[in-house]
Amino acid sequence: MKIVTWNINGIKARIENLLIWLKESDPDIVCLQEIKSVDEQFPRLEIEALGYNVETHGQKGFNGVAILSKLPFDEVNRGLPGDDSDEQARFIEGVFSTEKGVLRVVSLYLPNGNPLGTEKFPYKLSWMARLEAWAKERLALEEPLVLAGDYNVIPEAADARFPQQWVNDALFQPETRQAFRRLEHLGFTEALRMASDSPEIYTFWDYQAGAWQKNNGIRIDHLMLSPEAADRFSSISVEKHVRAWEKPSDHVPVAVELAFVPA
DNA sequence: ATGGTAGCCACGCTA
Numbered sequence: 434m435k436i437v438t439w440n441i442n443g444i445k446a447r448i449e450n451l452l453i454w455l456k457e458s459d460p461d462i463v464c465l466q467e468i469k470s471v472d473e474q475f476p477r478l479e480i481e482a483l484g485y486n487v488e489t490h491g492q493k494g495f496n497g498v499a500i501l502s503k504l505p506f507d508e509v510n511r512g513l514p515g516d517d518s519d520e521q522a523r524f525i526e527g528v529f530s531t532e533k534g535v536l537r538v539v540s541l542y543l544p545n546g547n548p549l550g551t552e553k554f555p556y557k558l559s560w561m562a563r564l565e566a567w568a569k570e571r572l573a574l575e576e577p578l579v580l581a582g583d584y585n586v587i588p589e590a591a592d593a594r595f596p597q598q599w600v601n602d603a604l605f606q607p608e609t610r611q612a613f614r615r616l617e618h619l620g621f622t623e624a625l626r627m628a629s630d631s632p633e634i635y636t637f638w639d640y641q642a643g644a645w646q647k648n649n650g651i652r653i654d655h656l657m658l659s660p661e662a663a664d665r666f667s668s669i670s671v672e673k674h675v676r677a678w679e680k681p682s683d684h685v686p687v688a689v690e691l692a693f694v695p696a
Numbered sequence: 697a698t699g700g701t702a703g704c705c706a707c708g709c710t711a
Contacts, residue, residue, distance in 0.1 A: 442711090443703045467711090469704060494704050495711095545711060585711095639711090640701040683702080683711085 434531075434693040435459070436538060437672075438581035438654050440466040440637075440684035444499075447682055448476045454675060455483050460688065461503050461695075462527070464540030464581040468497035475499065492522035498540040498582070504529045504695050513541075515563035523560070530696035536662075537571065541582035546603030554603050557585070561612040565619065571659070572620050577693070578659035580621065583684065585653055586613045588623070591632055592652035604653060622663040624656040624689045625671075634671055637684045645676055656689045665692040 437460040441447045444465070455463070463485075468475060470491050477487040484503055490511040491497040500506075508528035513519070523542040528535060541564070546557030564580075571578055587605045590596040599605035617623060625634065635650025644650065658666065667690040675685045 446703060467703090495709080547711075642700050680702095 434461045434691050434695070435688055436462045436464070436579055436581065436656070436691060437686045437688040438464045438466070438540070438583070438656055439686040440542070440583040440654060440682060442467050442469070442682040442684065444468040444470050444475060446680065448479060450675070450678055450680065450682070452479055452483065454672075454686065455480070455485070455501075458672060458686065458688070460501075462529075462538055463501040464538065465499040465501065466497075466540060466542040466583045468499050469494060470497055488525060488527060490522045490525040492520075495521075496542055497522045498525045498542050500525055500527045500538060500540050502527060502529065502538075507535075513560065513563050514567055516559070519560075531577075531693040532696055533577070533693060535576050536693060537576060537578040539578070539580045539582070541580060541584070543582065543584045543586065545585045546606075546609065549601065549603055549606070554606075557603060558608055558612060561609075561616070565612070565616050568616060568621070569619055575661060576659065577662040577665065577691075579662055579689070579691075580657040582655070583653060584613065584655050586610065586655070587651050587653060588613055588655075592635075594633065594635065594647075594649045594651070598649075599651070604651070616657065620660055621657040622660075622666075624658055624666065624669045625652070625687070627663070627666050628669050636671060636687055638676060640683050654684055654687045656687060658689070658691075662691060666690075667692055
């Protein structure tokens with residue numbers, strides 16, 4: 434089963450690219466971030482025509498996440514618990530059935546946190562604390578769970594082409610990286626870390642200053658696997674060629690293959 | 697120290 438995370442940076446601007454990519458890549462489950470659309474305006478018909486079920490958690494103009502799945506949804510949960518005053522659409526969980534039982538998949542868009550010195554950075558850290566609390570509860574279920582998304586976290590210096598450019602950025606702050614490690618230490622395996630040591634694997638290249646042409650990238654899109662999901666890990670790939678398409682997102686799809694068969 | 701680009705949606709905000 435192929436599960437993919439992709440920050441698409443605007444579903445309306447990217448629908449043609451998405452449809453071409455779905456046909457080419459043939460994923461089973463797709464976690465989208467930054468759909469930048471309300472649910473009513475999400476182009477679900479074109480996607481459903483390719484055989485996908487569509488669940489969205491949208492917002493006007495900014496943020497917004499979605500899950501596309503060839504498997505039917507048994508359950509959908511919108512919003513990260515822990516703060517009823519948080520109105521930003523950054524989290525959706527889908528529950529599916531496989532021949533081995535339940536499979537949970539989350540599409541998350543973790544707050545960027547810039548600029549430092551504003552309320553945005555503490556919001557990022559508190560969101561990460563809420564995610565950790567939620568994940569801890571879910572891990573206790575001992576089920577296969579995939580936390581896929583744009584984490585807006587550069588875990589290590591090796592995950593940036595020019596790490597010194599990021600030292601004053603929220604994506605690379607010590608507190609940010611610590612919170613990311615705390616999540617891992619609950620018992621998750623970061624899927625790309627299961628691949629052989631591969632430096633210079635990036636998932637985001639800024640639109641500005643020729644970042645793509647210079648390969649000035651960072652790795653910020655991650656798939657966290659619970660032990661029950663990691664047990665079935667087969668492979669991981671970054672679909673980098675998509676960044677060279679016309680009108681690309683600034684992020685590319687990251688795909689993990691897990692040995693599950695739909696129920 | 698700034699500006700470089702893109703999406704959304706109508707002007708500035710977010711990234």
